[in-house]
Amino acid sequence: MRMSTKLRAELAKGLVVAPSCYDALSARLAQLAGFQAIHMTGLGVEAAQLGAPDLGLMTMSEIVQHAARMAQAVTIPILADVDTGFGGVLNVGRTIQEMERAGIAGVHLEDQALPKHCPLLAGRKVVSRAEAIDRVKAALDARTDPDFVIVARTDGDTISFDEVVERCNLFLEAGADMVMPIIMQVDGKSYFGLPPEEQMAWARKLISQIKGPVMNMGGSPPPGHTVADLADAGYAFTMFASSALGVAANAVAEIFRDIREKGTDEHYLAAHPGPYNNPLELMKAARLDDYVALEQRYTATL
Secondary structure (H helix, E strand, C coil): CCHHHHHHHHHHHCCEEEEEECCHHHHHHHHHCCCCCEEECHHHHHHHHHCCCCCCCCCHHHHHHHHHHHHHHCCCCEEEECCCCCCCHHHHHHHHHHHHHCCCCEEEEECECCCCCCCCCCCCCECCHHHHHHHHHHHHHHCCCCCCEEEEEECHHHCCHHHHHHHHHHHHHHCCCEEEECCCEECCEEHHHCCHHHHHHHHHHHHHHCCCCEECCCCCCCCCCCHHHHHHHCCCEEEECCHHHHHHHHHHHHHHHHHHHHCCCHHHHHHCCCHHHCHHHHHHHCCHHHHHHHHHHHHCCC
8 A cells, every 4th residue: 555545544534643753763763652654844854964943954855865764664654844845836846756756645835935934933924825826736736646645834824814714725725635724823922822722722713714624733732632632623634843853852962961071871871761772672673673584585595
């Protein structure tokens, strides 16, 4: 079964919870944890690969090559962030074709104007509705796998809540399989600054006005809530955009500090036990047994 078909099968069951992964190892760990799908985070990939912020700095070929390595490491579908599609409509089309060839199950494509910015940063602007719809149409026309999932993201909250809703519905009318509305601000207020119940109320209002499947914008559920609440609200897909990368960065920073200041890693490792402190277990998570078995097929008679 194609990865795209697997992703559609998961979507048909209800809310898909996909941890955001930033490299092949984090993708492996997500699969070993039992998840049925993965989200490839643009923020995480740029931070991990370039040591740079989420400003759309990577090229299409860099993203495709990285996505291909992640896809080859797992047997579950990946939905990947492809920013604005890396140029005009021709670039959008080529991006879709290359991501298909890389083994990715689907992508989310946004309507930001260049230079693009992470929603957490100031400076976001969107292209016209017509140009945004053309991006979606170009993506749809370029796919050769009918199951490849095209998610249309809008940063129309930079204009208004109503603009978000209207753009989402226009994208769905154009043929997008799902939409990803960004709502960092509502009524001039920070969405994440609202009380948790108000955040959920705005989410439910948003979903009720959008005429098709909705992907959550990637933050954790509001405090005191879980993915079950997101499912009840009507989301089709959710991820945790920076959770894995954030805890990994904290852990790496802390053990490096210990090594630098104490001259040893023993204190950190004693305080933070875990199977992957053992490099052999880490290699097993990275498919050591599969590689050994494959090698033995060719060396058994030596």
